[in-house]
Amino acid sequence: MHVKRTRVHGIPARRAAPVGAFFTAVLAAILLTACGGGSGAKASQTAAKVNKEEITVHQINFVLQRQPNIKPEQVDAASRQILERLIDQELAVQKAQDLKLDRDPRVVQQIETAKREIIARAYADHLGETAAKPTDQEIKQYYNDKPALFAERRIYNLQEINIEAKPDQFESIRAKLQGAKTLPDFLEALKADNFKFVGSQMVRSAEQIPLNNLDAIARLKDGQFIMNGHPNGLTVLFLAGSQRQPATEAQARASIEMFLLNQRRAELVAKDIKSMRDNAKIEYVGKFAEAAASAPAGTPPAAAPAPAVSDSPTGASGPVDNNELAKGLGIK
Known part of the structure; x- marks a missing residue:
């Protein structure tokens, strides 16, 4: 990685x-x-x-x-x-x-x-220029609804381990992680059983982590981990340390206002595109006609659920979207 x-x-x-x-x-x-x-x-x-x-x-x-x-x-x-x-x-x-x-x-x-x-x-x-600007109350509400981003904002020192494994090996790997006193001990145990893995370490502030992953990571205390299954194996995200750096509402106001405004602009465009699609004559041809018949336009295919492993009592609950996590943390 x-x-x-x-x-x-x-x-x-x-x-x-x-x-x-x-x-x-x-x-x-x-x-x-x-x-x-x-x-x-x-x-x-x-x-x-x-x-x-x-x-x-x-x-x-x-x-x-x-x-x-x-x-x-x-x-x-x-x-x-x-x-x-x-x-x-x-x-x-x-x-x-x-x-x-x-x-x-x-x-x-x-x-x-x-x-x-x-x-x-x-x-x-x-x-998008027609979108209404968020009100003071809406900005305040967003600030209060996202403590991990603002009032309880932290800088995270994260270590990510991606392990090649089959679903029937997940429990064994979780047991190794629970039994290890340190992360190096866990990695040595993986090597001893010939598991292939790659790791990376990164420092990320709360706003650099995708929103759909932030709450799960914010629940971690220093030294805790999240383990999540995916089609090719397991990802272990270990919080090596963190530092509190809260942001006041005044400091965050401009960013919140821009985020909410951009969100409204995107919603306006999506709504207008949907309306145009509903009123347009769209004809699919050839192999695309077959695909359109089985998956109507505007309806994305459902993602197959990845096998997940429950977190240990010393870890944190809630799976993490690994693809989004990798994107948000700037790793490939």
């Missing part, structure tokens, strides 16, 4: 790049052109000329607006850096066009797909 690493994007390497790399540059250039510039732009709005093409101040501002937490005194330096990246991007686009990569069917399809996603997102944003 590996901790997910954040990739830092920079200037593309000076070597032959796959079609997807050129697509990124082509699409970004299309978006920036749509936001300003082009051959008809006024000279005063031109920031640089790259061969016969212009890069405009509007393009720089468009990128600048998408950069979070830039201080006023950093704007000029950031603008110059953005301009240099746009120059590199324009050169890549021009080279791609010379090679006729913009006509490659895969590139055309990706551009069209991205265009549809952008238009659909614009619809969602437009509809």
Whole structure:
């Protein structure tokens, strides 16, 4: 199991790049052109000329607006850096066009797909603007309903062990865990019986853990664990230690307000999409018609329940969704 690493994007390497790399540059250039510039732009709005093409101040501002937490005194330096990246991007686009990569069917399809996603997102944003802001009482209620996130917020030092095992071996593994005095003792017992496992350790604050897992983890005391079965074996989540760092309602207010507002926006979009589906003529063809007949649109298939192991008296009750947990904890 590996901790997910954040990739830092920079200037593309000076070597032959796959079609997807050129697509990124082509699409970004299309978006920036749509936001300003082009051959008809006024000279005063031109920031640089790259061969016969212009890069405009509007393009720089468009990128600048998408950069979070830039201080006023950093704007000029950031603008110059953005301009240099746009120059590199324009050169890549021009080279791609010379090679006729913009006509490659895969590139055309990706551009069209991205265009549809952008238009659909614009619809969602437009509809979301009609959502009512949460009231003071609703914000206070959410704060009170989520003590693990706020009033009883903790920083968790978690150790996760994923064990390959069959369902009939779960009880034996649980007995080993209950009988071990320390986590290393438990791992040695697994090795002795030739169980394969991988482990990881991470420090996560309450808000970095998916909401559907947080309550179960918050019930743990230091030194306790949760054991949960899944199709490929068992996951043991051990709380090595924790530190209380509560957040006041005033500190959490802005985050709660944004969360509730985004939630309402998503509900509006889902409701409107459902209404449109109900009133649209949708015809499935071929193999998709057979699938649609057995699973009506809008009804997700039920997930098969994973075999679960009850927690020990010294552990905590309540299974944890391992897939969501892994995603929330930033592990693969």
